[in-house]
Each structure stands twice: as C-alpha cells, then as structure tokens.
Amino acid sequence: MPSPGFAYDARTWKEVVHLLANLPLSLLHFVYVIVTILVGTALSLTVIGLPVLATGLAGARLIGRSERARARRLLGVRVDEPSPLRGAHPDDGFFGRLWAALKDPVGWRAVLYCLIRLPWGVVTFVITLLGVVLLWPALGHLARGMGNADRVMVRGLLSPSDELERRIAELESDRGIVVDTAAADLRRIERDLHDGAQARLVALAMGLGLAKEKLLEDPDAAAVMVDEAHGEVKLALQELRDLARGIHPAVLTDRGLDAALSSVASRCTVPVSVSVELAERPAAAIEGIAYFTVSELLQNVSKHSGARQAGVDVWRVEGRMMLQVTDDGKGGARLDGGTGMAGLAERLGAVDGLFVLESPVGGPTTVTVEIPWRDRDAMPAAGGTGRASGGRG
Numbered sequence: 001m002p003s004p005g006f007a008y009d010a011r012t013w014k015e016v017v018h019l020l021a022n023l024p025l026s027l028l029h030f031v032y033v034i035v036t037i038l039v040g041t042a043l044s045l046t047v048i049g050l051p052v053l054a055t056g057l058a059g060a061r062l063i064g065r066s067e068r069a070r071a072r073r074l075l076g077v078r079v080d081e082p083s084p085l086r087g088a089h090p091d092d093g094f095f096g097r098l099w100a101a102l103k104d105p106v107g108w109r110a111v112l113y114c115l116i117r118l119p120w121g122v123v124t125f126v127i128t129l130l131g132v133v134l135l136w137p138a139l140g141h142l143a144r145g146m147g148n149a150d151r152v153m154v155r156g157l158l159s160p161s162d163e164l165e166r167r168i169a170e171l172e173s174d175r176g177i178v179v180d181t182a183a184a185d186l187r188r189i190e191r192d193l194h195d196g197a198q199a200r201l202v203a204l205a206m207g208l209g210l211a212k213e214k215l216l217e218d219p220d221a222a223a224v225m226v227d228e229a230h231g232e233v234k235l236a237l238q239e240l241r242d243l244a245r246g247i248h249p250a251v252l253t254d255r256g257l258d259a260a261l262s263s264v265a266s267r268c269t270v271p272v273s274v275s276v277e278l279a280e281r282p283a284a285a286i287e288g289i290a291y292f293t294v295s296e297l298l299q300n301v302s303k304h305s306g307a308r309q310a311g312v313d314v315w316r317v318e319g320r321m322m323l324q325v326t327d328d329g330k331g332g333a334r335l336d337g338g339t340g341m342a343g344l345a346e347r348l349g350a351v352d353g354l355f356v357l358e359s360p361v362g363g364p365t366t367v368t369v370e371i372p373w374r375d376r377d378a379m380p381a382a383g384g385t386g387r388a389s390g391g392r393g
Contacts, residue, residue: 015144019128039052039056057110063114064082064106064110083160109157128146204229208226208229251263256281257290258276264295270310273310290323294312326365345357
C-alpha cells in the first residue's frame with residue numbers, strides 16, 4: 001500500500017492558505033483605507049485634513065509592501081518594489097513635501113487595491129472553504145484559478161507604476177556607477193601625477209639647485225648634473241604625455257576615431273586590423289567611450305588572450321554605434337568573478353550601452369558593443385571618459 005500523504009502538492013496548499021487569508025487581511029486593509037482616506041478627505045478643509053490623508057497614503061504604501069511579500073511567499077509572484085516616495089525639494093518646505101505625498105501614484109494604487117480586495121476576499125474565502133470541505137476533487141483547479149486572479153491584481157496594482165519608474169530606478173543605479181567611476185579616475189590621475197611626473201619634477205628641481213651651486217666651483221660636475229636634469233625633463237614629459245593620452249588622446253580630438261584606434265592597435269602586442277566605417281563623426285563623448293572601450297579590450301588581448309591576430313570593426317546601425325573586437329586566442333573570457341570585463345560592461349550600461357561577450361574555451365573571442373549614437377553638434381565636447389580596469393576572466 002502506498003504511504004498516506006496529501007492529495008495536492010505544496011504549491012496548491014500555499015495558494016489555499018493565501019486565499020483563506022484574503023478575507024481577514026482585506027477586511028483590515030479596507031477598514032484602514034476607509035477610515036484614513038474618508039477622514040482625511042472630510043477634514044481636508046481644515047488644517048489637519050491633508051496631513052491625515054498623506055499619512056493614510058503612506059500607510060497604504062506599507063500595505064502594498066506587505067501584500068507583495070505575501071504574494072511572493074505564497075504565490076511565487078516576483079514584483080519589483082516601487083521607487084521610494086520622491087519628496088519635493090527641501091527648500092519647498094512643509095507644504096511642498098505634503099503635496100508630493102498627496103500625488104504619490106503608488107499610494108493611490110494601493111488604496112484602490114485595498115478597496116476592491118474586500119469583495120474579492122469574501123468570494124475567495126467562501127469558495128476555497130467549500131472546496132476544502134465539500135468540493136475536494138476540484139480544489140486544485142479552484143485554487144489555481146483564483147490564485148492566478150490574485151497574481152494579476154498584484155502585478156497590475158502593486159507593481160512599479162510603469163516603464164518610466166523602472167527607468168528612473170535604472171538611472172539611479174547608473175548614476176552611482178558613473179560617480180564611482182569618476183572618483184576612481186580622479187584618484188588614478190592624482191596617483192599618477194604624484195608618483196610619476198611630480199616626483200621627477202621635484203628631483204629635477206633639486207638637481208638644478210645642486211648644479212647651480214657647483215657651476216662656479218666645478219663646471220664639469222655641474223654640466224653632468226644639467227645633463228642628468230635634461231634626461232629627467234624628457235622622462236617627465238613622456239609621463240605627462242602618457243597621462244594625457246589616458247585622459248583623452250589628442251589624436252582622437254584632431255583626427256577622429258579611425259586614427260585613434262589605429263594608434264591603439266599599433267601599440268598592441270598582437271597584430272590588429274582596424275576597420276572604421278562611419279560617414280560622420282559622432283559626439284566627442286561617444287568617441288571617447290568607443291576609444292577607451294576598444295583600448296581596454298585590446299589590452300586584454302595583449303595580456304591574456306594568447307592570440308596571433310585580432311580585429312577591430314566599427315560601424316553605425318541607425319541610432320547605435322557598433323564595435324566588435326575579435327581575436328583567435330584561447331578564449332575562456334567571462335563577465336563574472338569581478339574581472340575587468342564586468343567593470344567595462346557596467347560602465348557601458350551606465351550610458352545605455354550593450355556589452356555582449358562570446359568566448360568559448362579554445363576561442364575565438366568576440367566582444368560586441370553597442371553605444372547610443374549622438375550627432376556631433378548635439379552634445380558639447382567632452383574632455384574624456386573613464387576607463388575600466390583591464391583583466392580577463
């Protein structure tokens with residue numbers, strides 16, 4: 001004989017629990033909404049009416065959060081949390097913040113959810129209870145159908161407002177990436193100046209000071225010191241040129257992306273063919289992003305790929321600039337693991353770019369990048385853009 005057990009699986013019983021809990025919870029939520037919203041509306045002509053209404057909307061937001069959590073645990077519904085309430089500017093004072101709270105669309109949708117849930121909660125409670133007691137064979141179908149209706153309500157009324165709100169959340173995340181990137185680049189420039197050119201210039205000043213003291217006493221030794229100082233000047237100038245190239249190369253500004261990428265390819269340890277098919281130059285910021293993206297990818301090719309040759313192709317497809325860097329190396333590059341590839345993908349995502357990596361073990365590796373196109377006269381010239389750390393997963 002088979003061992004005894006429940007006739008339905010865990011998913012069905014979770015739906016049953018959710019449906020039975022609808023009535024008591026919807027009753028509590030309905031009473032809360034009626035009391036706060038009606039009282040706030042009735043007293044809106046007085047001093048305390050609007051604050052009561054704003055408080056009621058804030059509480060409705062909390063109800064929506066609890067309902068999303070309940071649906072996530074019992075119905076398996078994955079709904080993103082709406083963005084936090086965006087208040088007015090602090091300088092607007094109390095009434096500005098109050099007006100922002102009263103216009104909260106998330107709170108008003110939660111109020112509507114609470115109002116329509118009471119009759120629905122009565123229906124689901126009664127039908128589910130009858131299914132458990134009398135309609136046992138049909139319980140699974142009943143629970144699944146009403147559970148799907150609940151899923152639709154949660155997604156329709158308790159999800160983020162629309163695509164615009166989701167876009168705002170993405171932009172907030174991207175803004176954090178851009179700020180962190182800019183701070184890291186400033187620290188890198190400061191470190192390079194302090195440890196490189198600045199140190200050489202300090203040594204140059206000391207050497208020239210000693211040469212000045214020995215100019216009359218020992219002209220030959222002074223000449224040697226001046227010659228050494230001349231060598232230090234050359235090295236300092238070279239380091240400054242390299243630093244300037246890392247911020248924004250002059251060849252990119254003067255001659256465009258084709259010449260700049262050819263210059264980068266010439267410094268790669270692997271032979272690189274470059275093909276740039278652009279009828280016009282994009283905005284300076286877009287050129288900078290494309291330049292540093294290809295530069296980082298070619299650094300990875302030099303350091304990690306073991307390739308014999310590589311290629312860089314740039315072209316435009318409607319409103320997107322397309323970049324593709326290929327090599328015939330050993331492959332195995334990955335985005336995970338905190339590699340430079342992951343950092344590069346994050347930085348491209350922060351400007352609405354797309355980064356696609358195809359690198360099977362044994363090769364070849366193909367990296368395809370899409371960057372939004374901007375006309376050159378549509379954006380002001382930019383001095384440069386941040387670089388991602390090199391590395392290959």
